[in-house]
Amino acid sequence: MKTRAIRERIIEAADQLFYQQGFAHTSFSDIAGVVGISRGNFYYHFKSKDEILDAVINERLQNTQNMLDMWEEDAPTPEARIRCYIHILLTNRNKIMRYGCPVGTLCGELAKLDHCERTEAIRLFDLFRAWLRHQFTQLGHKEDADRLAMHVLAWSQGVATLANAYEDKDFIDQEIQMICTWLEAYTQSTKRSQHSSDALH
């Protein structure tokens, strides 16, 4: 059954192109050209452009969830896990400088297009938000967990936006440093309060 494989390749190609050129500016011809199939054959695999977008978003949701799960397993502490998130900025630095953040730019574009898939795209943010919230809860900031999660999200989004505008490598490095310092201060205050609560026992 090769149909499954072709479908995967279409989603993969569309994913890349939507990121690099934007959703609206990417045509069926573009995707077909990358995949190497004819333009007209597209409708056997996807009934509409919106359906491809939906598949791409679902693919990204799946990949994102897998990534978060892996971090949850591999990194020893909540602090280290949050640093895993921050370090995407470093890992994808070159792509971010050229195309911005895949999640932020997609949500922004769909908001302007008033596209119905917009709510689906925001679920990508939801994944990171809930995951970060969980980490901060584990750090002992139960009350502020969601606010802190949103703060880290916003911070990284801002870094991506300006890094894209100025194509500035050093700026990304500096901001990552700042976030890690900020995060460390937050976790140390937690450790201290944990110490003091330990002392009570």
Added chain:
Amino acid sequence: MKTRAIRERIIEAADQLFYQQGFAHTSFSDIAGVVGISRGNFYYHFKSKDEILDAVINERLQNTQNMLDMWEEDAPTPEARIRCYIHILLTNRNKIMRYGCPVGTLCGELAKLDHCERTEAIRLFDLFRAWLRHQFTQLGHKEDADRLAMHVLAWSQGVATLANAYEDKDFIDQEIQMICTWLEAYTQSTKRSQHSSDALH
């Protein structure tokens, strides 16, 4: 001479539509419909769509410079002036929640389109960056002035991006509070060092 007035109205309408719908997704018909002139008459005022974009960016550059100049006059201290910048998030809160930041989203779109006017759009960021840098220099952070300016820019961009995604009023208010607190701590450390340097005299 009514030509001048019509030209202004075209730029004004294009400015709004580019912000609300994006540049690529806004057609001549859209702009003509808002202005109330015929579609074909457009080429008497502007030879191409890129020319309108250029005019819109120049208009924004002019308005932005005027705004910065006004803040420079009206606000008494560098700290108060930086707060003026932060408070755009509050003043334009509803629009930001619907369409994001006008500068950030335009630069992001033009980056994806690989559009030649991209460098012009970034000059909008340059205006804020240089102005903020000047304020931080006046606050005594001469070495870090540009880094701090970029930091404030990135922070506000991130807030705009997430406020747009989640359409969250309270989040904006919270982040503005955080920025102001952060800024206050920065200026108080300056005042302290100024005090100590005063004491040396």
Added chain:
DNA sequence: GACTCATTAGGACGATCATCCTAATCATAT
């Protein structure tokens, strides 16, 4: 009133797009 020149309206053009349709091709089972 006739002439000039700026301004306008509206259609024509070619390109691109998403979508649809149909005939051709392929693999597989009988």
Added chain:
DNA sequence: ATATGATTAGGATGATCGTCCTAATGAGTC
């Protein structure tokens, strides 16, 4: 080998777009 159903290629269609062209209109001058 033939039949069947999945898969493909490529053109047709109608809509939209940026751009161009031209005839009509308007205002101001001689």
